[in-house]
Amino acid sequence: MGAYIVPVSHPPGGNTMGKMRTTAVFTVLVAATGLVAAACSRPVAKTTEEQPLRIGVVTDIGRVDDKGFNHSAWEGAQQGAAAIGGEASYIESESGRDYEKNINAYVDQGADVIVTVGFALGEATTAAAKANPNIVFIGVDQDQQEVLPNLAGLIIPADHSGFLAGALAGMLTRSNVVAAVLGTDQIPPVVAYKEGWERGARHTSPQVTTISTYHPGELDVVFTDPDWGAATALEALDQGADVVFAAAGGTGNGALLAVAEGEKKVHCIGVDIDQWHTLPGARPCLVTSALRHIGPGIAELVAAVHNDGFSGGNTIGTVGLAPFHDFDPVVTTEMRDTLDALAAGLKDGSITTGYEP
Numbered sequence: 001m002g003a004y005i006v007p008v009s010h011p012p013g014g015n016t017m018g019k020m021r022t023t024a025v026f027t028v029l030v031a032a033t034g035l036v037a038a039a040c041s042r043p044v045a046k047t048t049e050e051q052p053l054r055i056g057v058v059t060d061i062g063r064v065d066d067k068g069f070n071h072s073a074w075e076g077a078q079q080g081a082a083a084i085g086g087e088a089s090y091i092e093s094e095s096g097r098d099y100e101k102n103i104n105a106y107v108d109q110g111a112d113v114i115v116t117v118g119f120a121l122g123e124a125t126t127a128a129a130k131a132n133p134n135i136v137f138i139g140v141d142q143d144q145q146e147v148l149p150n151l152a153g154l155i156i157p158a159d160h161s162g163f164l165a166g167a168l169a170g171m172l173t174r175s176n177v178v179a180a181v182l183g184t185d186q187i188p189p190v191v192a193y194k195e196g197w198e199r200g201a202r203h204t205s206p207q208v209t210t211i212s213t214y215h216p217g218e219l220d221v222v223f224t225d226p227d228w229g230a231a232t233a234l235e236a237l238d239q240g241a242d243v244v245f246a247a248a249g250g251t252g253n254g255a256l257l258a259v260a261e262g263e264k265k266v267h268c269i270g271v272d273i274d275q276w277h278t279l280p281g282a283r284p285c286l287v288t289s290a291l292r293h294i295g296p297g298i299a300e301l302v303a304a305v306h307n308d309g310f311s312g313g314n315t316i317g318t319v320g321l322a323p324f325h326d327f328d329p330v331v332t333t334e335m336r337d338t339l340d341a342l343a344a345g346l347k348d349g350s351i352t353t354g355y356e357p
Contacts (some may be wrong), residue, residue: 012034023204034341053086053113055302056106058116059093062223062249067278068271069294070206071247073117073140074095075273076295080302086112095220099124099247107132113305115298116140119187120219136310138301140294141189147313152254156292156317158189159196159355160346163245164321165290166200166340172267173201173337179211179236181229181255186223190214190357193247193271193290195205203351211236215251226254233258241299242266245290256282267327274322287330289322 053341057077059070073089081088099121106114109129115138116125120144129137129151137151144153169178178201184188198210213232215222232246233255243266244259246252252271259268260282268282270289275282297317304310321339324331345351 001153009012019038020311030064053081053084053302053306054109055081055088055113055115056109057088057090057113057115057117058099058106058121059090060223061093061095061119061220062118062173062181063092064090065135066223066249067253067275068273070117072273072292072294073277073298073322075117075303076298077115080299081301083299086302086306086307090120093121096120100127103128107135111135113138113302114312116142118142119189134304138298140298144313149312151312152310153314154297154301154317155295156294156297156319158192158247158290158292158319159199159353160294161198161290161319161321162193162245163200163203163346163351163353164196164319164339164342165245165288166202167196167204167339168200168288168321168331168335169197169245169267169269170203170205171338173205173208173243175240175242176205176207176212177209177240178243178245178247179233179239179241181232181236181248181252182212182214183218183251184219185214186219190247192353192355192357193245196353197245197247197290200342203342209240211239211241223249223251225258229254230258234262237262237264237266243269243287244285245269245271247271253279253282256286260284260286270322276322276325285325286325287327288324291303291320291322293318293320 052134055077057074062070063089064070077088091105103124103203113136117140119141120137122139125137125139125142129148133150138154140154142153143155143175180194180197182194185191194212201208201210215228229251236244246255256268259266267287268285270286272292275289276286342351
Protein backbone atom coordinates (compact mmCIF):
# COMPACT_ATOMS: atom_id res chain seq x y z
CA MET A 1 0.00 0.00 0.00
CA GLY A 2 1.28 3.41 -0.84
CA ALA A 3 1.06 6.40 1.45
CA TYR A 4 -1.68 8.89 0.83
CA ILE A 5 -2.45 12.44 1.89
CA VAL A 6 -5.41 12.81 4.21
CA PRO A 7 -7.31 15.97 5.09
CA VAL A 8 -7.56 16.97 8.72
CA SER A 9 -11.18 17.18 9.89
CA HIS A 10 -10.45 19.12 13.06
CA PRO A 11 -9.34 22.73 13.59
CA PRO A 12 -5.65 23.50 14.06
CA GLY A 13 -4.37 24.19 17.55
CA GLY A 14 -1.57 23.62 20.04
CA ASN A 15 -1.69 22.30 23.58
CA THR A 16 0.77 21.07 26.15
CA MET A 17 1.06 18.48 28.85
CA GLY A 18 4.26 16.61 29.38
CA LYS A 19 7.74 16.14 30.67
CA MET A 20 11.38 16.32 29.83
CA ARG A 21 14.98 15.80 30.83
CA THR A 22 17.98 17.37 29.18
CA THR A 23 20.75 15.03 28.08
CA ALA A 24 23.84 15.53 25.97
CA VAL A 25 23.20 17.09 22.60
CA PHE A 26 24.05 14.88 19.61
CA THR A 27 24.98 16.63 16.39
CA VAL A 28 25.23 15.49 12.79
CA LEU A 29 27.05 17.86 10.42
CA VAL A 30 26.87 17.56 6.67
CA ALA A 31 28.96 19.58 4.22
CA ALA A 32 27.05 22.82 3.85
CA THR A 33 25.92 24.21 0.54
CA GLY A 34 23.40 26.69 -0.72
CA LEU A 35 21.61 29.64 0.70
CA VAL A 36 18.32 29.86 2.59
CA ALA A 37 16.56 33.16 2.05
CA ALA A 38 13.21 34.29 3.34
CA ALA A 39 10.68 36.89 2.36
CA CYS A 40 10.27 39.79 4.72
CA SER A 41 7.09 38.22 6.14
CA ARG A 42 8.97 35.03 6.98
CA PRO A 43 11.78 34.18 9.40
CA VAL A 44 15.27 34.71 8.03
CA ALA A 45 17.67 31.75 7.99
CA LYS A 46 20.86 31.71 5.95
CA THR A 47 23.09 28.77 5.04
CA THR A 48 26.61 29.09 3.70
CA GLU A 49 29.61 26.78 3.74
CA GLU A 50 30.84 28.63 6.82
CA GLN A 51 27.40 28.79 8.45
CA PRO A 52 25.20 25.72 7.80
CA LEU A 53 21.52 25.75 8.70
CA ARG A 54 21.27 24.62 12.31
CA ILE A 55 18.35 22.34 13.17
CA GLY A 56 17.57 21.45 16.78
CA VAL A 57 15.17 18.69 17.81
CA VAL A 58 13.52 18.70 21.24
CA THR A 59 12.07 15.25 21.90
CA ASP A 60 9.15 14.28 24.06
CA ILE A 61 9.72 12.00 27.03
CA GLY A 62 9.87 8.84 24.92
CA ARG A 63 13.55 9.55 24.14
CA VAL A 64 15.18 9.64 20.74
CA ASP A 65 15.82 5.88 20.75
CA ASP A 66 12.16 4.94 21.34
CA LYS A 67 12.21 3.00 18.03
CA GLY A 68 9.16 4.93 16.88
CA PHE A 69 7.79 8.46 17.34
CA ASN A 70 10.83 10.45 18.49
CA HIS A 71 13.14 8.18 16.51
CA SER A 72 11.32 9.01 13.27
CA ALA A 73 11.39 12.75 13.99
CA TRP A 74 15.14 12.63 14.59
CA GLU A 75 15.62 10.68 11.34
CA GLY A 76 13.65 13.35 9.50
CA ALA A 77 15.76 16.15 10.92
CA GLN A 78 18.93 14.35 9.88
CA GLN A 79 17.57 13.70 6.39
CA GLY A 80 16.51 17.30 6.05
CA ALA A 81 19.92 18.52 7.18
CA ALA A 82 21.74 16.18 4.80
CA ALA A 83 19.67 17.33 1.84
CA ILE A 84 20.52 21.00 2.30
CA GLY A 85 24.00 20.79 3.81
CA GLY A 86 22.95 21.68 7.35
CA GLU A 87 23.52 20.23 10.78
CA ALA A 88 21.07 18.58 13.15
CA SER A 89 21.19 17.91 16.88
CA TYR A 90 18.76 16.84 19.56
CA ILE A 91 18.02 17.37 23.23
CA GLU A 92 16.04 14.64 24.96
CA SER A 93 13.23 15.43 27.36
CA GLU A 94 12.29 13.72 30.59
CA SER A 95 9.81 16.06 32.28
CA GLY A 96 7.29 18.65 31.14
CA ARG A 97 9.14 21.13 33.31
CA ASP A 98 11.99 20.94 30.82
CA TYR A 99 10.11 21.76 27.61
CA GLU A 100 10.61 25.49 27.76
CA LYS A 101 14.17 25.10 29.01
CA ASN A 102 15.15 22.75 26.19
CA ILE A 103 13.60 24.94 23.51
CA ASN A 104 15.32 28.01 24.91
CA ALA A 105 18.62 26.15 24.92
CA TYR A 106 18.40 26.01 21.13
CA VAL A 107 17.30 29.64 20.97
CA ASP A 108 20.41 30.59 22.94
CA GLN A 109 22.60 28.43 20.69
CA GLY A 110 21.36 30.28 17.61
CA ALA A 111 19.40 27.45 16.00
CA ASP A 112 17.70 28.36 12.72
CA VAL A 113 15.02 25.66 12.90
CA ILE A 114 13.66 24.09 16.09
CA VAL A 115 11.59 20.90 15.82
CA THR A 116 9.50 20.00 18.87
CA VAL A 117 8.15 16.47 18.91
CA GLY A 118 4.69 15.87 20.27
CA PHE A 119 1.38 17.37 21.32
CA ALA A 120 2.68 17.95 24.84
CA LEU A 121 5.18 20.57 23.65
CA GLY A 122 2.56 22.67 21.87
CA GLU A 123 2.16 25.54 24.30
CA ALA A 124 5.89 25.93 24.89
CA THR A 125 6.52 25.86 21.13
CA THR A 126 3.92 28.51 20.39
CA ALA A 127 5.27 30.78 23.12
CA ALA A 128 8.82 30.40 21.79
CA ALA A 129 7.74 31.06 18.21
CA LYS A 130 6.02 34.29 19.25
CA ALA A 131 9.09 35.40 21.20
CA ASN A 132 11.53 34.52 18.40
CA PRO A 133 10.02 35.48 15.03
CA ASN A 134 13.32 34.96 13.17
CA ILE A 135 13.53 31.27 14.12
CA VAL A 136 11.48 28.64 12.27
CA PHE A 137 9.57 26.20 14.47
CA ILE A 138 8.09 22.85 13.45
CA GLY A 139 5.67 21.28 15.94
CA VAL A 140 4.84 17.61 15.40
CA ASP A 141 1.23 16.76 16.35
CA GLN A 142 0.58 20.40 17.21
CA ASP A 143 -2.53 21.88 15.59
CA GLN A 144 -2.13 25.58 14.88
CA GLN A 145 -5.31 27.47 15.76
CA GLU A 146 -3.45 30.75 15.44
CA VAL A 147 -1.32 30.93 12.32
CA LEU A 148 2.18 32.27 12.96
CA PRO A 149 4.45 32.82 9.94
CA ASN A 150 7.36 31.02 11.62
CA LEU A 151 5.50 28.01 13.09
CA ALA A 152 4.23 24.97 11.16
CA GLY A 153 2.25 22.19 12.79
CA LEU A 154 2.94 18.78 11.23
CA ILE A 155 -0.39 16.96 11.51
CA ILE A 156 -0.55 13.27 10.56
CA PRO A 157 -3.92 11.69 11.37
CA ALA A 158 -3.30 8.77 13.70
CA ASP A 159 -6.91 7.63 13.42
CA HIS A 160 -6.45 6.93 9.71
CA SER A 161 -3.27 4.93 10.30
CA GLY A 162 -4.89 3.10 13.22
CA PHE A 163 -7.97 2.34 11.11
CA LEU A 164 -5.89 0.57 8.46
CA ALA A 165 -4.02 -1.41 11.12
CA GLY A 166 -7.29 -2.38 12.80
CA ALA A 167 -8.84 -3.39 9.50
CA LEU A 168 -5.93 -5.73 8.85
CA ALA A 169 -6.22 -7.14 12.38
CA GLY A 170 -9.92 -7.80 11.83
CA MET A 171 -9.05 -9.87 8.78
CA LEU A 172 -6.19 -11.72 10.49
CA THR A 173 -7.80 -12.65 13.79
CA ARG A 174 -9.04 -16.18 14.27
CA SER A 175 -10.16 -15.79 17.86
CA ASN A 176 -12.13 -12.64 16.95
CA VAL A 177 -10.38 -10.80 19.80
CA VAL A 178 -7.80 -8.06 19.17
CA ALA A 179 -5.97 -5.82 21.65
CA ALA A 180 -4.25 -2.45 21.83
CA VAL A 181 -1.63 -1.37 24.39
CA LEU A 182 -1.74 2.42 24.57
CA GLY A 183 0.18 5.28 26.13
CA THR A 184 -2.32 7.70 27.66
CA ASP A 185 -5.71 9.22 26.90
CA GLN A 186 -4.22 12.64 27.73
CA ILE A 187 -2.46 12.76 24.35
CA PRO A 188 -4.93 13.18 21.44
CA PRO A 189 -2.95 11.20 18.82
CA VAL A 190 -2.92 8.18 21.15
CA VAL A 191 -6.70 8.43 21.53
CA ALA A 192 -6.95 8.81 17.74
CA TYR A 193 -4.95 5.62 17.25
CA LYS A 194 -7.30 3.75 19.59
CA GLU A 195 -10.48 5.03 17.99
CA GLY A 196 -9.23 4.33 14.49
CA TRP A 197 -7.93 0.88 15.45
CA GLU A 198 -11.21 -0.20 16.98
CA ARG A 199 -13.33 1.18 14.14
CA GLY A 200 -11.08 -0.47 11.54
CA ALA A 201 -11.24 -3.85 13.26
CA ARG A 202 -15.05 -3.67 13.43
CA HIS A 203 -15.20 -2.62 9.78
CA THR A 204 -13.68 -5.89 8.59
CA SER A 205 -14.91 -8.08 11.47
CA PRO A 206 -18.18 -6.66 12.84
CA GLN A 207 -18.38 -9.11 15.75
CA VAL A 208 -14.80 -8.61 16.90
CA THR A 209 -14.02 -7.96 20.56
CA THR A 210 -11.51 -5.15 21.13
CA ILE A 211 -9.42 -4.91 24.31
CA SER A 212 -7.83 -1.46 24.57
CA THR A 213 -5.80 -0.49 27.61
CA TYR A 214 -4.26 2.89 28.45
CA HIS A 215 -1.34 3.15 30.82
CA PRO A 216 -2.73 4.41 34.16
CA GLY A 217 0.37 6.34 35.22
CA GLU A 218 1.59 9.92 35.03
CA LEU A 219 2.85 11.42 31.81
CA ASP A 220 6.47 11.01 32.90
CA VAL A 221 6.17 7.21 32.72
CA VAL A 222 3.42 6.27 30.28
CA PHE A 223 5.75 5.98 27.30
CA THR A 224 8.77 4.55 29.12
CA ASP A 225 7.36 1.54 30.98
CA PRO A 226 8.09 -1.59 28.92
CA ASP A 227 7.36 -3.91 31.84
CA TRP A 228 3.80 -2.62 32.09
CA GLY A 229 3.47 -2.92 28.33
CA ALA A 230 4.65 -6.52 28.40
CA ALA A 231 2.34 -7.48 31.26
CA THR A 232 -0.64 -5.79 29.60
CA ALA A 233 -0.03 -7.53 26.28
CA LEU A 234 0.29 -10.94 27.94
CA GLU A 235 -2.92 -10.32 29.88
CA ALA A 236 -4.68 -9.57 26.59
CA LEU A 237 -3.37 -12.82 25.12
CA ASP A 238 -4.75 -14.67 28.14
CA GLN A 239 -8.12 -13.09 27.33
CA GLY A 240 -8.00 -14.57 23.83
CA ALA A 241 -6.45 -11.80 21.76
CA ASP A 242 -4.42 -13.04 18.81
CA VAL A 243 -3.47 -9.65 17.33
CA VAL A 244 -1.85 -6.95 19.50
CA PHE A 245 -1.30 -3.36 18.43
CA ALA A 246 1.06 -1.19 20.50
CA ALA A 247 1.00 2.61 20.39
CA ALA A 248 2.92 3.63 23.48
CA GLY A 249 6.56 4.39 22.71
CA GLY A 250 8.94 2.32 24.82
CA THR A 251 5.97 0.96 26.74
CA GLY A 252 4.55 -0.36 23.50
CA ASN A 253 7.88 -1.84 22.55
CA GLY A 254 7.70 -3.93 25.71
CA ALA A 255 4.31 -5.20 24.58
CA LEU A 256 5.56 -6.15 21.11
CA LEU A 257 8.60 -7.96 22.47
CA ALA A 258 6.52 -9.87 25.00
CA VAL A 259 4.18 -11.08 22.25
CA ALA A 260 7.11 -12.00 20.01
CA GLU A 261 8.86 -13.93 22.77
CA GLY A 262 5.75 -15.74 23.96
CA GLU A 263 4.76 -19.31 23.23
CA LYS A 264 1.53 -18.41 21.46
CA LYS A 265 1.64 -18.01 17.68
CA VAL A 266 -0.07 -14.65 17.37
CA HIS A 267 0.42 -11.42 15.44
CA CYS A 268 1.49 -7.94 16.49
CA ILE A 269 1.48 -4.51 14.81
CA GLY A 270 3.94 -1.68 15.46
CA VAL A 271 3.46 2.06 15.23
CA ASP A 272 4.66 5.33 13.63
CA ILE A 273 7.68 3.86 11.83
CA ASP A 274 8.47 0.47 10.27
CA GLN A 275 9.41 -1.30 13.50
CA TRP A 276 10.67 -4.31 11.58
CA HIS A 277 13.85 -2.26 11.23
CA THR A 278 13.88 -0.43 14.56
CA LEU A 279 12.72 -3.28 16.84
CA PRO A 280 13.99 -6.53 15.29
CA GLY A 281 13.18 -8.51 18.42
CA ALA A 282 9.50 -8.15 17.51
CA ARG A 283 9.88 -9.76 14.09
CA PRO A 284 8.47 -13.18 15.09
CA CYS A 285 5.01 -11.59 15.39
CA LEU A 286 5.32 -8.24 13.55
CA VAL A 287 2.99 -8.29 10.54
CA THR A 288 3.28 -4.56 9.80
CA SER A 289 3.38 -1.15 11.47
CA ALA A 290 0.80 1.64 11.40
CA LEU A 291 2.81 4.37 9.71
CA ARG A 292 2.69 8.11 10.12
CA HIS A 293 5.39 9.55 7.88
CA ILE A 294 6.82 11.92 10.46
CA GLY A 295 10.42 11.85 9.25
CA PRO A 296 9.64 12.67 5.62
CA GLY A 297 7.25 15.40 6.77
CA ILE A 298 9.96 17.10 8.80
CA ALA A 299 12.51 16.72 6.02
CA GLU A 300 10.11 18.37 3.57
CA LEU A 301 9.49 21.29 5.91
CA VAL A 302 13.24 21.79 6.36
CA ALA A 303 13.60 21.78 2.59
CA ALA A 304 10.83 24.38 2.40
CA VAL A 305 12.82 26.65 4.71
CA HIS A 306 15.86 26.18 2.50
CA ASN A 307 13.89 26.88 -0.68
CA ASP A 308 12.02 29.91 0.68
CA GLY A 309 8.76 27.97 0.56
CA PHE A 310 8.02 27.72 4.29
CA SER A 311 4.72 29.02 5.62
CA GLY A 312 3.03 28.83 8.99
CA GLY A 313 -0.12 26.94 9.90
CA ASN A 314 -0.81 23.23 9.52
CA THR A 315 0.99 20.92 7.14
CA ILE A 316 -0.79 17.63 6.54
CA GLY A 317 1.37 14.51 6.48
CA THR A 318 0.72 11.04 5.09
CA VAL A 319 -0.10 7.64 6.57
CA GLY A 320 -0.10 4.01 5.50
CA LEU A 321 1.01 0.53 6.49
CA ALA A 322 4.58 -0.75 6.47
CA PRO A 323 5.59 -3.70 4.28
CA PHE A 324 4.52 -7.11 5.56
CA HIS A 325 8.05 -8.56 5.38
CA ASP A 326 8.08 -12.23 6.46
CA PHE A 327 4.29 -12.17 6.78
CA ASP A 328 3.81 -11.30 3.13
CA PRO A 329 2.31 -14.76 2.39
CA VAL A 330 -0.15 -14.33 5.28
CA VAL A 331 -1.69 -11.14 3.90
CA THR A 332 -3.76 -12.38 0.99
CA THR A 333 -4.57 -10.59 -2.24
CA GLU A 334 -8.14 -10.16 -1.02
CA MET A 335 -6.88 -8.51 2.18
CA ARG A 336 -4.64 -6.16 0.22
CA ASP A 337 -7.49 -5.18 -2.09
CA THR A 338 -9.64 -4.42 0.95
CA LEU A 339 -6.90 -2.28 2.48
CA ASP A 340 -6.41 -0.38 -0.76
CA ALA A 341 -10.14 0.33 -0.94
CA LEU A 342 -10.22 1.49 2.67
CA ALA A 343 -7.22 3.76 2.11
CA ALA A 344 -8.99 5.33 -0.86
CA GLY A 345 -12.16 5.79 1.19
CA LEU A 346 -10.31 7.47 4.02
CA LYS A 347 -8.65 9.79 1.54
CA ASP A 348 -11.86 10.88 -0.20
CA GLY A 349 -13.88 11.02 2.99
CA SER A 350 -16.36 8.28 2.10
CA ILE A 351 -15.05 6.30 5.09
CA THR A 352 -14.69 7.91 8.49
CA THR A 353 -13.01 6.66 11.62
CA GLY A 354 -15.43 8.10 14.14
CA TYR A 355 -12.67 9.97 15.92
CA GLU A 356 -13.75 13.37 17.21
CA PRO A 357 -10.92 15.39 18.81
